[in-house]
Amino acid sequence: MRFSPLPRPxxxxxxxxxxxxxxxxxxxxxVLPGSAQNIFEKIITIENQxxxxxxxxxxxxxxxxxxxxxxxxxxxxMYAWLRSxxxxxxxxxxYPPGATNASEKKAxxxxxxxxxxxxxxxxxxxxxAHPDYGVAKNQLIEKNISxxxxxxxxxxGGMIFAIGLIELLTxxxxxxxxxxxxxxxxxxxxxxxxxxxxxxxxxxxxxxxxEIFLAPEGNRLELGKIPKGIKVVVVSTLFEAIVALTKQx
Numbered sequence: 001m002r003f004s005p006l007p008r009p010x011x012x013x014x015x016x017x018x019x020x021x022x023x024x025x026x027x028x029x030x031v032l033p034g035s036a037q038n039i040f041e042k043i044i045t046i047e048n049q050x051x052x053x054x055x056x057x058x059x060x061x062x063x064x065x066x067x068x069x070x071x072x073x074x075x076x077x078m079y080a081w082l083r084s085x086x087x088x089x090x091x092x093x094x095y096p097p098g099a100t101n102a103s104e105k106k107a108x109x110x111x112x113x114x115x116x117x118x119x120x121x122x123x124x125x126x127x128x129a130h131p132d133y134g135v136a137k138n139q140l141i142e143k144n145i146s147x148x149x150x151x152x153x154x155x156x157g158g159m160i161f162a163i164g165l166i167e168l169l170t171x172x173x174x175x176x177x178x179x180x181x182x183x184x185x186x187x188x189x190x191x192x193x194x195x196x197x198x199x200x201x202x203x204x205x206x207x208x209x210x211e212i213f214l215a216p217e218g219n220r221l222e223l224g225k226i227p228k229g230i231k232v233v234v235v236s237t238l239f240e241a242i243v244a245l246t247k248q249x
Contacts, residue, residue, distance in 0.1 A: 118186050184216040
């Protein structure tokens with residue numbers, strides 16, 4: 001059977017149609033690896049309380065996400081799909097309806113502040129429940145602790161903040177000179193919760209030279225191929241995280 005070629009005007013219209021479809025904004029968001037911040041470098045401050053120097057590095061991880069004020073186009077999505085360190089999500093899975101850059105920044109700041117308070121509570125509760133770590137209960141004063149995080153927001157730094165406080169407040173050496181990172185929300189009773197962008201954070205940690213990465217149990221099924229040279233340890237509580245670091249030393 002023979003097929004006649006389409007008339008040129010129709011081909012031109014179809015070409016314009018498909019060209020415009022590639023440039024049309026689509027309801028997706030792209031998540032990329034972010035930065036690693038050593039929380040012992042001007043992020044945690046403890047005043048009027050005995051502290052011990054950290055022997056290693058403990059990184060707070062972040063991811064970068066396309067701006068909620070902007071919609072992305074087809075070629076951007078295809079490029080992200082081809083890259084192993086980027087992920088494409090439906091916009092609704094990342095941002096609530098009506099989200100703007102301003103509203104998301106405000107929410108991320110509020111979540112970060114809340115996570116810091118919970119991290120302090122979790123760390124002090126842990127040390128209070130484990131006197132063998134060498135910190136007397138009357139030494140644990142919450143108001144002496146503060147954080148200064150400028151380059152990231154959200155609740156996912158909770159676990160790392162808590163581990164950092166324990167490292168600084170106890171004479172025990174938890175890090176043993178290693179480069180460690182991780183992510184996860186935390187409750188005052190020490191439960192670790194899942195976060196978004198787990199694989200992108202592991203990728204960023206690998207690039208930063210991290211040896212051990214602590215990941216929430218709730219993210220276990222999302223874990224992709226782990227880059228060579230970095231060990232990922234899955235934990236569900238602050239106690240498990242501290243024990244895991246002790247065993248890995």
